[in-house]
Amino acid sequence: MASIDIANIKKSYGTHPVLHDVDLKISDGEFVVLVGPSGCGKSTLLRMIAGLESVTGGEIRIAGRRVNDLAPKDRDIAMVFQSYALYPHMSVAKNMSYSLRLRKTAKDRIATVVAGAAAKLGLDPLLERRPRALSGGQRQRVAMGRAIVRQPKAFLFDEPLSNLDARLREQMRAEIKKLHKDLGATSIYVTHDQIEAMTLADRIVAMNGGVVQQVGSPLDLYDRPANLFVAGFIGSPGMNFFEGNYQAGEVQRFEMEDGNSIPLDAPPLSNNARVTLGIRPEHVVLAGHGPETLLATVDLVEPTGFGIILHLSLGGASFKAFTNDRSFLTASGTIPVRFPAHYLHFFDAEGRRV
Numbered sequence: 513m514a515s516i517d518i519a520n521i522k523k524s525y526g527t528h529p530v531l532h533d534v535d536l537k538i539s540d541g542e543f544v545v546l547v548g549p550s551g552c553g554k555s556t557l558l559r560m561i562a563g564l565e566s567v568t569g570g571e572i573r574i575a576g577r578r579v580n581d582l583a584p585k586d587r588d589i590a591m592v593f594q595s596y597a598l599y600p601h602m603s604v605a606k607n608m609s610y611s612l613r614l615r616k617t618a619k620d621r622i623a624t625v626v627a628g629a630a631a632k633l634g635l636d637p638l639l640e641r642r643p644r645a646l647s648g649g650q651r652q653r654v655a656m657g658r659a660i661v662r663q664p665k666a667f668l669f670d671e672p673l674s675n676l677d678a679r680l681r682e683q684m685r686a687e688i689k690k691l692h693k694d695l696g697a698t699s700i701y702v703t704h705d706q707i708e709a710m711t712l713a714d715r716i717v718a719m720n721g722g723v724v725q726q727v728g729s730p731l732d733l734y735d736r737p738a739n740l741f742v743a744g745f746i747g748s749p750g751m752n753f754f755e756g757n758y759q760a761g762e763v764q765r766f767e768m769e770d771g772n773s774i775p776l777d778a779p780p781l782s783n784n785a786r787v788t789l790g791i792r793p794e795h796v797v798l799a800g801h802g803p804e805t806l807l808a809t810v811d812l813v814e815p816t817g818f819g820i821i822l823h824l825s826l827g828g829a830s831f832k833a834f835t836n837d838r839s840f841l842t843a844s845g846t847i848p849v850r851f852p853a854h855y856l857h858f859f860d861a862e863g864r865r866v
C-alpha cells in the first residue's frame with residue numbers, strides 16, 4: 513500500500529491544456545473519488561498516475577518515490593477500466609493469474625492468491641468458465657480479481673461500473689466498498705455518477721475544465737459546496753438557484769429578480785451585492801405563514817415512489833422541492849413555501865461561496 517502525492521500536475525495535448533496545476537495528497541489506504549463532467553480530465557489524470565500518459569509539468573510520487581519517468585509496469589499499480597478486456601480464450605482462473613504467470617510466480621503461490629481473490633469476489637464456482645459464458649457483472653468481477661491478485665500498491669478505477677445496468681451497479685458498488693474495507697488499499701476511482709462518488713469516497717475531488725474545484729468528504733461537498741459548480745453537480749435532483757440582490761437595512765432581504773423577497777440572517781455581503789441563492793429541494797419547506805412565506809405555483813408533480821418531486825415556480829424562476837408527504841400528489845394552483853435561513857447557500861458574482 514502507498515500514499516500518492518500529486519504536485520502541480522499539468523497536462524497539455526499539443527498546445528491544448530487539459531489539466532491545470534492539480535494538487536492532491538492521497539493517504540495510504542484512502543479511497544478517493546474523482547468526479548466531474550465528461551471531458552474534465554479525470555481519465556487523463558488517472559492515466560498519468562498509472563504511467564499511461566506523459567506528464568507535461570509537476571510531479572507524481574507513489575510511496576514517496578518520484579514516478580514521472582517510471583514505466584507503468586514498474587509503478588506497482590493496478591488499473592480497472594470500464595471495458596474489462598478479458599482474454600476470451602482463457603478461463604476465469606487463467607485470466608486472473610495471467611500477470612502472476614508472466615512474473616513467473618510459483619504455482620502454489622498463484623493457486624493460493626487466485627483462490628483468495630475468487631472467494632472475496634464470489635467467483636469460486638466460475639473459475640473454469642470462459643469470459644463469454646459470464647454475465648457483465650461477473651466479467652467486471654474477474655477484472656477486479658485480476659487487479660487484486662497482483663497485490664498492487666494502489667488501485668485505479670476508471671468508471672468500472674458504467675457498462676452495467678442500474679441494479680448491478682448498485683450491487684457492485686457495495687461490493688467494491690466491502691472489498692476496500694477488507695484490503696484497505698489506496699484507491700482512486702473515477703466516475704461521473706455522483707451517487708457512486710458520495711457512497712464510496714473517503715474524499716471526493718470535484719473537477720471541472722481540468723481544474724480541481726473542491727476536495728473534501730462527501731458531506732463537506734454536499735453541505736458546504738465551495739462554488740456554484742460543485743453546488744450544482746453534487747445532489748440529485750440538483751440544488752435550486754435564484755439570482756438576485758442582497759439588501760442590507762433594518763430587515764435584511766434577498767430580492768429575487770421578479771420582485772419576490774425573503775428575509776435573511778446576515779450573510780457577509782455588501783449592500784446591493786449580486787448574489788445567487790441556493791437551496792436543496794429537500795430543504796424547501798412546503799408550508800408556512802408570515803413574512804417568510806412565499807406563494808409558489810405548482811407546475812408539475814413527479815411521484816418517484818421514494819418521494820415526490822414538485823416542480824414549482826416563483827414569478828419567472830423555476831425550482832424543485834422534494835417531499836415524502838403523499839398529500840402533495842394532488843397539489844395544484846399555488847402552495848406556501850419557505851426557505852429556512854440555515855439551509856441557504858450564497859454565491860458571489862464569481863460563483864464562490866460566501
Ligand SMILES: Nc1ncnc2c1ncn2[C@@H]1O[C@H](COP(=O)(O)OP(=O)(O)OP(=O)(O)O)[C@@H](O)[C@H]1O
Pocket residue numbers: 525530548549550551552553554555556557704
Ligand atoms: N490523446 C489525446 N489527444 C488530444 N486530446 C485529448 C487526448 N486524450 C484526451 N484528450 C482531451 O482531454 C480532455 C480530457 O479528457 P479525459 O478523457 O481525461 O476526460 P474525462 O474527464 O475522463 O471524460 P469522460 O467522463 O468523458 O471519460 C478532453 O477534452 C479530451 O478531448
Ligand SMILES: [Mg+2]
Pocket residue numbers: 554555556670
Ligand atoms: Mg474518462
